[in-house]
Amino acid sequence: MSALLWLLIALPLGAGAVLGVAGRAAGRAAPAVAVAVAAAVLGLAVAVAVGRPAARAPLFAGMPARMAVDGLSAVLVVTVAAVTLCVLVFAAGECGAGENRGRFFGLMLLFAGAMLVTVTARTLPLLLMAWEAMGATSWALIGHWWRGPRRVRAADTAFLTTRAADLGLYLAAGAALAGGVGSLELDALPRAASPWLEVTVAGVVAAALGKSAQLPFSFWLSRAMEGPSPVSALLHSATMVAAGAYLLLRAHPLLAAVGWAGPLVAWLGAGTALALGLVAVAQRDLKQLLAASTAAQVGFMVLAAGSGGTAAGTAQLVAHAATKSGLFLAAGVWLNTLGTRQLPELTGAARARPLVGAAFAVGALTLAGLPPLSLWAAKDTVLAAARTESTGLYVLGLAAAAVAAVYSVKAIRYVTGAPPQPGPPPGRGPGTGARRGGGGRDGAPEGGGLGVLVPLWVLTGAAAVAGVLALPGPAAWLRGLTGDAAGRPPSVPEWAVSTGVVCAAAGWAWWRAPRPGRARPAPARWAADWLGLERAAHLLLVRPVFGLARALAAFDDRVVDGAVRQTGRCGLAVARLARRLDDGGIDAAVRALAAGARRLGHWARRPQTGLLHQYYAQAAVGFAVLVLIALWVR
Amino acid sequence: MLSVLTFLPLLVCVLLLALPGSLPDRWCTWTWVATAAVDLALVAVLWAGFEPGGGMQAEQRMRWIPGAGVGYHVGVDGLSLPLLALTCLLFLAAAGYSLRGTRATRAYVCLFLFLQTVCLGVFVALDLILFFVFFDLSIVGMYFVIAGWGHGERARAAALKFFLYTFTGSLALLLGFIGLYLAAEPHTFDLVDLARARPLAGRGGYAALVLLALGVGLAVKTPTVPFHTWLPPAHTEAPAAGSAVLAGVLLKMGTYGFLRIAMPLLPGSWRRYALAIAVVGAVSVVYGALVALAQTDFKRMIAYTSVNHMGYIVLAVGAAGTLAGTDVQARSLAVTGAVVQMVSHGLITGALFLLTGVLYRRGRTYAMDAWSGLAAHTPRFAAVTAVAAFAAVGIPGFSGFVAEFQILTGSLASQAVATAVALLGLLLTAALFLRALRTMFLGTPRLPGSVPVGGPGDLDAREAVPTVTLLAVALVIGVAPRFLLDVVEPAGRTVAELVAR
Secondary structure, eight states: OHHHHHHHHHHHHHHHHHHHHHGGGGTTHHHHHHHHHHHHHHHHHHHHHHHOOEEEEEEETTEEEEEEOOHHHHHHHHHHHHHHHHHHHHHHHHOOTTSOHHHHHHHHHHHHHHHHHHHHBOBHHHHHHHHHHHHHHHHHHHTSSTTOHHHHHHHHHHHHHHHHHHHHHHHHHHHHHHTTOTTOBGGGGGGSOTTHHHHHHHHHHHHHHHHTTOTTSTHHHHHGGGSOHHHHHHHTTTSTHHHHHHHHHHTHHHHHHSTTHHHHHHHHHHHHHHHHHHHHHHOOBHHHHHHHHHHHHHHHHHHHHHHTOHHHHHHHHHHHHHHHHHHHHHHHHHHHHHSOOBTGGGTTHHHHSHHHHHHHHHHHHHHHTOTTSHHHHHHHHHHHHHHHHOHHHHHHHHHHHHHHHHHHHHHHHHHHSOOSSSSSOOOOOOOOSOSOSSSGGGGSOTTOOHHHHHHHHHHHHHHHHGGGGGSHHHHHHHHHHHTOSSOOOOOHHHHHHHHHHHHHHHHHHHHSOOOTTSOOOHHHHHHHTGGGHHHHHIIIIIHHHHHHHHHHHHHIIIIIHHHHHHHHHHHHHHHHHHHHIIIIIIHHHHHHHHHHHHHHHHHHHTTOOOOHHHHHHHHHHHHHHHHHHHHHHO | OHHHHHHHHHHHHHHHHHSOTTOOHHHHHHHHHHHHHHHHHHHHHHHHTOOTTOOSEEEEEEEEEGGGTEEEEEEEOTTHHHHHHHHHHHHHHHHHHGGGOOSSHHHHHHHHHHHHHHHHHHHHBOBHHHHHHHHHHHHHHHHHHHHHHSSTHHHHHHHHHHHHHHHHHHHHHHHHHHHHHHHSSSOOOBHHHHHHHOTTTTOHHHHHHHHHHHHHHHHHHTTOTTSOTTHHHHHHHSOHHHHHHIIIIIHHHHHHHIIIIIHHHOHHHHHHTHHHHHHHHHHHHHHHHHHHHTOOBHHHHHHHHHHHHHHHHHHHHHHHTOOTTOOHHHHHHHHHHHHHHHHHHHHHHHHHHHHHHHHHHHHSOOBGGGOBOGGGTOHHHHHHHHHHHHHHHTOTTSHHHHHHHHHHHHHHTTSHHHHHHHHHHHHHHHHHHHHHHHHHHSSSOBOOTTSOTTOOOOOOHHHHHHHHHHHHHHHHHHHOTHHHHHHHHHHHHHHHHHHHO
8 A cells, every 4th residue: 555655756756857857858748748647646646545555764864754644644635636637737738839848847747746745744854855845846837937037036036935944844853853853753743852842843833834925934925926827826726835834734733732833823824814915905916916815815724723723724725725726727828818917907808718707706706705615614614713712813814804805806806897998808918027938829729728628617616615625514524534623613603704704895895996097005005015025035134145245255365365375475475584594694604614614725725835945934933833832831 | 805996096097107108088088987987886896795884894904114003904884985986986977077088188087097096095094194195195186187287377376275275284184193193002003993092082182182183184175164265266277077076075085084083083072172163064054155155156156165065064073072962863863964965065066066167168267147048058058057056955855955954953952053053054055056047047048258159069978977977876865865874874873972982
């Protein structure tokens, strides 16, 4: 049975690697292979969800790589595989011959494969490996059209922001080992000794918040919109952002082990749900609106995880994955055929292509949380879990739900509204730089062929009906599946209140006509700019780091290397001094000695004249001197 | 066996020099490739017969200068075997890369063959003087590679700086060795005997001075901050194959010395100064990454990332010397990570330096802002460089992650602050490699004027095979590290226990 589990991860990772290496050479075969692999993966996912296998392999000393499928993993494995299949079928119809299809589909499979490892990993090293590999592939996917400098910068922003948060997992691994959890099993982490337990929890929470684009990391999700629509559809639904929420749901016992973690996570989730909901309301770009709504909806999952509502968070995750991937695919069709994603330019887009428009409308109504669609039910279970935690959280969540209705209805109003000029459907707008890079336009028939409509409607259908997971019977089953003992279904008054609030908000948003020409007040501009989070990160982190780097580089050249050069120069100066000493001192003395000796020799030569009478005279003088000395001495 | 492995390249070098002068250049290079391949095969045989956890193996001991306590003593264990394999693989890659031809080919080939013997000799030596001889000769060999085949006049200056700086460092090392020799009774330079006798146990001040001498000597070679400034000019001016060997093998001699000599021979002093060592490591990590971030020259940037990557190793060996608050699992994890990091850095940075050589051949410049959108002209080159960059960033699936995860996880308990600071290095290297990729390879295509008409050609086989092979080995280690860890872990545990005694 564990062979199935190995196959589940080896198949997408292996096929993805092969396709990615083949690149353009894979050509027409790439989409077909990718879809076939995704279909097989879905089959395997269902099989492991039923069979619940486990597998292990040695990794580091005392730290095996262990995978297992429990209830929570089973739900996620199937969700990931299903959404991946739908998105790849869509992309196969959309990705034209001008693209490097081998690279694109290969990376998509790698991305999905990394998510599958993430949700089945039971030990921290394996989880971290998949977690980081997912981040790296997201970089390559967001920057798929690499000729646009903006897109590449966006990919860099996304990767660096998520990696900054990922450092938390490295920290958590070290802290868990220090706290005595030598195996780094996820289930054993709560047993780490204090104060390492606190560090572990903080690291896990930071990594999860970063991956799921919660405050204050949300801005990378806005930049990630630069990627192709299928990438957004996958990244925003069942992978990447979902991974953060999944980790928090998985780590519930860990959060419970320290008092502050649950409330912190819950409040951050609720805060993100509200703040990013307002950001979504302020957007005029459809993909940006959807991106902000992703962060807000994931906020509900995080809220659930912090409040202990594992089942509620899981239901929200599944419902949102289906909803959001469908919405992004519909937006992708419009972006592809109309060349714009600006809401005013998309006015009436749904009327021109009714099947796509209807799917979008159903998806957006689900996103709004209107009954009886899936997110309506899921959100109520989340709110019920929040209410058991604190009334403040509940009120905040309720407000966020109302805001969700407002931004969703805003999007519907635009795309279903009457086109500005009667007659032809909206023309190709001036565009916003959102046009596709390559000649990929020819792959998608106008209005979407079956390859586009089938995955779109499958996802939309799932989005509509996934709410059954929140009905009393299935909800109890899901709670049993995810081991959520404390969860409870929402009470009737809670249903009534939240439904009333959401319907009222939706009605108000519908009634209040959008007035695109009007100048916006400062708070709205601030929200439209994603609360200025990216600028703040640049101002507070990026720029100081680059300044420090330049200063240190100058320091390295002038001071550190300067000291070395100065040492060398000192050595030369000492050598020169030694030379002078040597030439002018020692050698001069030697030379003086030699000169003296020569002079002595010169004098000694003087008497040797070779004349006999002079020798006699010298001998006589010498003898006289000797006699005198002898006399004087006596 | 070990002696054959070590001296085979030198033998071929001598034969090549003895042959008549009319030998074609291609023959010389192919001879080199064949020799490197045979040596790699010998290592593979050695690896196959190696018994993990069996301590020192394939030992060979002969009298050399018995009067001075010097012997010819070689052997291999879990610390040195991976480095032997790395050395053979890197020299084979450098040989394959050099098939494109260079100036004065025979001399070039002979020099590299000589260097290979010297590098292998450092890793098999079990006698301090033997170690020192090989250690010093590596400096001599590399000096001629940089000065003779580097980029002109500046290369000679850089080579001189490299020689004088590292030679000074090796003198400090020799001083430390003599200190060990004098303390031992009977006097000996034999590593195994010294490790058993522990001559400096309980001699605080003297042992500290010896450790200082050894530490400075090895820190210059590694290099750590602040002894690293010979590295950027040496790398920037060296030929690509020389840079690959310099970064891939020669830098490892420093960190290998910590594990092989300083830690087992001076455990007491090592424990006492572990904090300082870990701090030097953490500072090297962050400082190297920050200075690399500010570079505008691609090759110089990679040179500074070497300071960053080697810093992790120093951090790990420092942490392995801190007993308080840790168990042996954490400390041996850190040591194992350090050894894996040596191998990983050799593979990945070796590949990156070969790739900078590819870049230089295309446009005669390393300046990053001279290039833009290069992926449009050279998609294979861009893809391989991107993979190498992500491997250097430490993305899981490549060996860098296996190394850095073990180092950071194993070090946090004992050196919490230094390790937490070093964590930032992961983010900084990601930032600097992404910036380099974005500037040079992505965006709107724009080439420097120095590119010949017809545009830059993509990677050819002689460039692709060596680089892709190195990265493929890094990938294998990243995905299935057990074959390496089975060899390293027992040795890492032994070192951790030796330091703790």
